[in-house]
Amino acid sequence: MYSGDIASVLITEQDIQDKTAELAKLVAADYPEGGEEDLILVGVLKGAVMFMTDLARALPVPSQLEFMAVSSYGSATTSSGVVRILKDLDRDITGRHVLIVEDIVDSGLTLSWLMRNLATRNPASLAVCSLLRKPDAVKVDVPVAYVGFDIPNEFVVGYGLDYGERYRDLPYIATLAPHVYEG
Numbered sequence: 001m002y003s004g005d006i007a008s009v010l011i012t013e014q015d016i017q018d019k020t021a022e023l024a025k026l027v028a029a030d031y032p033e034g035g036e037e038d039l040i041l042v043g044v045l046k047g048a049v050m051f052m053t054d055l056a057r058a059l060p061v062p063s064q065l066e067f068m069a070v071s072s073y074g075s076a077t078t079s080s081g082v083v084r085i086l087k088d089l090d091r092d093i094t095g096r097h098v099l100i101v102e103d104i105v106d107s108g109l110t111l112s113w114l115m116r117n118l119a120t121r122n123p124a125s126l127a128v129c130s131l132l133r134k135p136d137a138v139k140v141d142v143p144v145a146y147v148g149f150d151i152p153n154e155f156v157v158g159y160g161l162d163y164g165e166r167y168r169d170l171p172y173i174a175t176l177a178p179h180v181y182e183g
């Protein structure tokens, strides 16, 4: 599949699954099953879909799935800083424990905007779980409670991440061969 387009595999399918299980344990320890209402996972479309569904299935505590779509990128590979809500939550999160599930935190602009936006809705708690984090993200003041992998500052695809809507369906994280960008 996509033969010739992949330059190198950065994170294998097995590594992703192992890490997801690890993160699920950490999350479950912080949100024990009990008298309160279920944890709400807010997945950021479309990139976080694969990670979110795997994380939810790995979690040993109940969670409910909600989705938001925001746009910060257009079709380019660098952050614009402009965030727009394309699809909002379907429900009220007042008084609920909310965990934002992200595919990747790069500049952190999208996430810091999203955190501020969701915080105004008065959730009981608000935290972030991201599968990937790039070095620039460490510079901004966005607390990511759970991080899967810190990766180099390269554009990556697979496992939800796309280039021009392609490669989301790869089960691993990879870098693309230069000819793909050259068209």
Ligand code: XMP
Residues within 6 Å of the ligand: 044, 047, 072, 073, 079, 102, 103, 104, 105, 106, 107, 108, 109, 110, 111, 154, 155, 156, 157, 161, 162, 163
């Ligand atoms: P910021 O810079 O706001 O960006 O933290 C977060 C969003 O940008 C996208 N993004 C990427 N998408 N490969 C991708 O396919 C990448 O290497 C990459 N870096 C950032 C992604 O949508 C993320 O939610």
Ligand code: MG
Residues within 6 Å of the ligand: 047, 073, 161, 162, 163
């Ligand atoms: Mg994208």
